[in-house]
Amino acid sequence: VRVFDLSWSRSDGRHLRDRQCATTASHPPCRLSSAKVLIVGCTGLGAEVAKNIVLAGVGSVTLVDDTPCAQRDPGNFLVLADADGSRTVAQACAAMLREMNPLVDVQAQAGPPAGSGLEREAHGLVLDLTGDPASVSASSVACRAAGLPFFAGGSRGTIGWAFADLGEHRFVVERRGPGPDGAKQAEACSTSYPSWARAMAADVGGRSLKRVHPVYLMLRAQALSPSGAGEGAGAAAADAIARLDEELGRPSSLQAEALESMTCTAHGLPAVSAVLGGILANDVLKAVSGRGRPMDNFFLYSIADGAGVVDRWGDA
Secondary structure (H helix, E strand, C coil), X not given: CCCCCCCCCHHHHHHHHHHHHHCCCCCHHHHHHCCEEEEECCCHHHHHHHHHHHHHCCCEEEEECCCEHXXXXXXXXCCCCCCCCCCEHHHHHHHHHXXXXXXXXXXXXXXXXXXXXXXXXXXXXEEEXXXXXXXXXXXXXXXXXXXXXXXXXXXXXXXEEEEEECCEEEEEEEEECCCCCCCEEEEEEEEECCCHHHHHCCCHHHCCHHHCCHHHHHHHHHHHCCCCCCCCHHHHHHHHHHHHHHHHCCCCCXXXXXHHHHHHCCCECHHHHHHHHHHHHHHHHHHHHCECCCCCCEEEEECCCCEEEEECCCCC
């Protein structure tokens, strides 16, 4: 009788994957499986994005959020109701994600990331999903200095947004050749992304009112308010919105639904986080693999519209 050991460990899977990618490192699946992603902010949106990219099979995910489990975002489904109160949400999320895909190295890192720690050797791509413009601004500056691709996002009530700054990004798109039976052809493309600072300082007055999405105005107002995304952020942002509208000479330009979401809740609805998390994760995979055009540079979503809009801000 011959007995075969068919047991499969996490280390076996990683070893096989590393061997396969050693000879085809430029192939998109191998770029994906070697990607190192840092996620700042285990919010409801952060949980959605982390789940999606872990199930997609990136190489490693590092989570940063020292919030105690007892104070977790209500939309964070990765932290169970009976989670150990002495653990952070990053630790609880990491444990759950490791169960979802044992082949992905998922770790929790203490504290907010220092700008000096954002190096290509440690992380290949950074996401700030705190929804706090002050945190996003700091992360953006650090990523620009380190030459790291950067995504950010946030949701509040019935609205949500995502932002991408991939620097000088090169990618490949597939286009069908001429004729009904034309074969698909790969076309090399490139684009230059504006920084977060430029996007937040863009000239709004140069566009017609109908072409300025209310969620973008809300985000600009939130960035201007001193409270950021913490307590009192809604009321402060509402005041900033009024000032912004007055400067533009366009009073009451922000839709009532977006303003109500900003002022009445500090968390995004799970449905909004799910939609936004799917979009963000998909664009992260595009950025990592170099196949397909990622968002350029904002994705703005509102349940009232029932649709998302990709819009570019920050051009000189």
